[in-house]
Amino acid sequence: MTRGKKLFEGLSQILDDGETVHHVVDGAYEVGGVHEVGGAHLAGGGKGARHGLVVATDRRLLLFALSIYGKHEVDSFAYGSIESFEQSRGLMGGSVSFATADARATVRLIPPGSAFTRFCTWMATQIEAARPAHCGGG
Numbered sequence: 001m002t003r004g005k006k007l008f009e010g011l012s013q014i015l016d017d018g019e020t021v022h023h024v025v026d027g028a029y030e031v032g033g034v035h036e037v038g039g040a041h042l043a044g045g046g047k048g049a050r051h052g053l054v055v056a057t058d059r060r061l062l063l064f065a066l067s068i069y070g071k072h073e074v075d076s077f078a079y080g081s082i083e084s085f086e087q088s089r090g091l092m093g094g095s096v097s098f099a100t101a102d103a104r105a106t107v108r109l110i111p112p113g114s115a116f117t118r119f120c121t122w123m124a125t126q127i128e129a130a131r132p133a134h135c136g137g138g
Contacts, residue, residue: 010072011055011064023056023119027093029063029107031075054096054107056122061098063105075105079130087120096120 015021030049050073052065061082063075081100088095094110096119110116 008053010066011053011062014062014064014072014074014076015057016059020058021055022058023115023122025054025107025110025115025119027051027054027095027107027110029054029065029105031063031103031105033103054110054119056119056126061123063107075103077103077105079126080132082127082130085123085127089116094120096123098123 011021028049028051050063050065052063052073055062055064060079061077063077065073067073077098077100082098083100085098086096089112092109093112094116095106095108096110097104097106099105110119
């Protein structure tokens with residue numbers, strides 16, 4: 001069985017009932033913890049770079065890979081927990097970075113093109129929609 005097929009088969013096992021996949025992109029990603037030093041948030045303590053799928057569902061963002069032993073590794077981020085999201089394009093493809101209160105992730109080597117553009121647009125929309133509304137007070 002190919003690596004890609006095994007990844008897609010494992011995806012159905014981690015989705016919640018009724019959860020819908022909207023975008024899937026391929027890339028190399030790294031997730032690190034965030035700790036505070038002197039008021040600044042610093043990333044570190046990650047699991048190392050992995051190559052896998054970045055899956056945007058109607059509820060969350062999943063970073064999904066296979067370990068060297070063939071087991072599925074999943075990092076899950078609810079849209080409401082994502083505090084920042086950045087995208088860029090370069091010679092080696094697209095990249096996205098995002099941060100939560102507890103983690104910072106960077107996905108690189110995303111094949112360029114319309115799938116990358118649609119993925120980034122979807123992410124920005126979902127993150128904005130999940131943010132709590134701020135009420136003016138006085």
